[in-house]
Amino acid sequence: MGYSKLILYLFPIILLLITYILVRVPSFPDWLGFDGKSLWDLMDLAIIPLSLVVVTFFFNRWQRQNEREVSEKQRQLERDLSEEQRALERILAQERESQNALQNYFDRITELLLSDKPLPNSDRAITSARARTLAVLHILDAAHKGYLLRFIYEADLINKENPIINLNGANLRQIELIGATLSNANLEGVDLREANLERTEFQGVSLAQADLRGAHLRAVNFTQVDLQKADLRQANLVAATLVDVNVKESDFRGTDLQGAKVKALNQIQIDFQKADLEGTVLDNIEIKDT
Numbered sequence: 001m002g003y004s005k006l007i008l009y010l011f012p013i014i015l016l017l018i019t020y021i022l023v024r025v026p027s028f029p030d031w032l033g034f035d036g037k038s039l040w041d042l043m044d045l046a047i048i049p050l051s052l053v054v055v056t057f058f059f060n061r062w063q064r065q066n067e068r069e070v071s072e073k074q075r076q077l078e079r080d081l082s083e084e085q086r087a088l089e090r091i092l093a094q095e096r097e098s099q100n101a102l103q104n105y106f107d108r109i110t111e112l113l114l115s116d117k118p119l120p121n122s123d124r125a126i127t128s129a130r131a132r133t134l135a136v137l138h139i140l141d142a143a144h145k146g147y148l149l150r151f152i153y154e155a156d157l158i159n160k161e162n163p164i165i166n167l168n169g170a171n172l173r174q175i176e177l178i179g180a181t182l183s184n185a186n187l188e189g190v191d192l193r194e195a196n197l198e199r200t201e202f203q204g205v206s207l208a209q210a211d212l213r214g215a216h217l218r219a220v221n222f223t224q225v226d227l228q229k230a231d232l233r234q235a236n237l238v239a240a241t242l243v244d245v246n247v248k249e250s251d252f253r254g255t256d257l258q259g260a261k262v263k264a265l266n267q268i269q270i271d272f273q274k275a276d277l278e279g280t281v282l283d284n285i286e287i288k289d290t
Contacts, residue, residue, distance in 0.1 A: 029285065057206045098144040105136045106151065122241040129165050130158070142196070146177035153185055188226075192241050208246075247285075 112125045137145060157164040168189035175195045184204040195215045204225040214234045222242040227250045234254045244260045254274045263283035271288045
């Protein structure tokens with residue numbers, strides 16, 4: 001038991017004892033030499049010092065408690081700042097790692113394109129380029145994935161008519177590429193979960209069997225896009241344009257299609273369970289009963 005707790009327990013006992021003595025012994029015997037003074041008279045003299053002792057004790061106790069609380073808050077603040085600093089350092093380290101990996105990728109692909117036997121004419125170079133692409137995508141953060149995809153698109157390496165690099169199974173999850181143009185690209189079977197591709201031009205793109213769950217596709221242009229067997233659950237397609245699209249076996253459950261225009265290439269039934277179709281224009285599409 002601590003000293004302060006001991007005082008707290010003893011104080012009421014001592015107070016009760018003094019009260020009992022005051023009641024039972026109203027005055028001191030003459031032989032004690034107090035000249036007939038009563039205990040109440042002595043209490044008048046002792047009450048102020050006693051009060052000061054009690055007040056001082058509790059004030060000191062409160063002060064110590066307050067200091068402990070302030071000290072703990074300070075330590076917590078230091079821990080929080082330290083954690084934020086470590087988090088920032090991790091982000092910066094990942095940024096540097098992504099930047100270095102992407103630059104090395106650019107250099108290597110450029111070498112393959114400019115070699116004596118350039119990339120499109122060498123099966124070995126094509127295999128190497130695909131392997132490097134899939135590997136580096138597992139390292140890159142969202143923004144650098146966007147830089148890579150733009151690079152290989154502009155280098156004409158993923159053209160739908162003659163794709164040099166096959167991106168099937170590529171990890172493009174959470175990629176950031178807003179307002180870009182990817183017309184006629186081959187993106188079959190890519191992982192685009194939670195990707196941010198708002199206002200991107202996808203005209204003529206093949207996204208067959210692509211995973212687009214939770215993707216941000218607000219105001220995209222999906223004109224003449226192949227979405228066969230694509231998974232669009234929980235995707236945001238607000239104000240998007242989907243005209244002459246192949247949506248055979250596509251999954252639109254839970255999709256937000258507010259204000260979108262959806263015209264299927266052929267007459268088809270689609271399950272729009274839990275989808276938001278407020279203001280949506282559907283053409284060549286029959287809503288499947290669930």
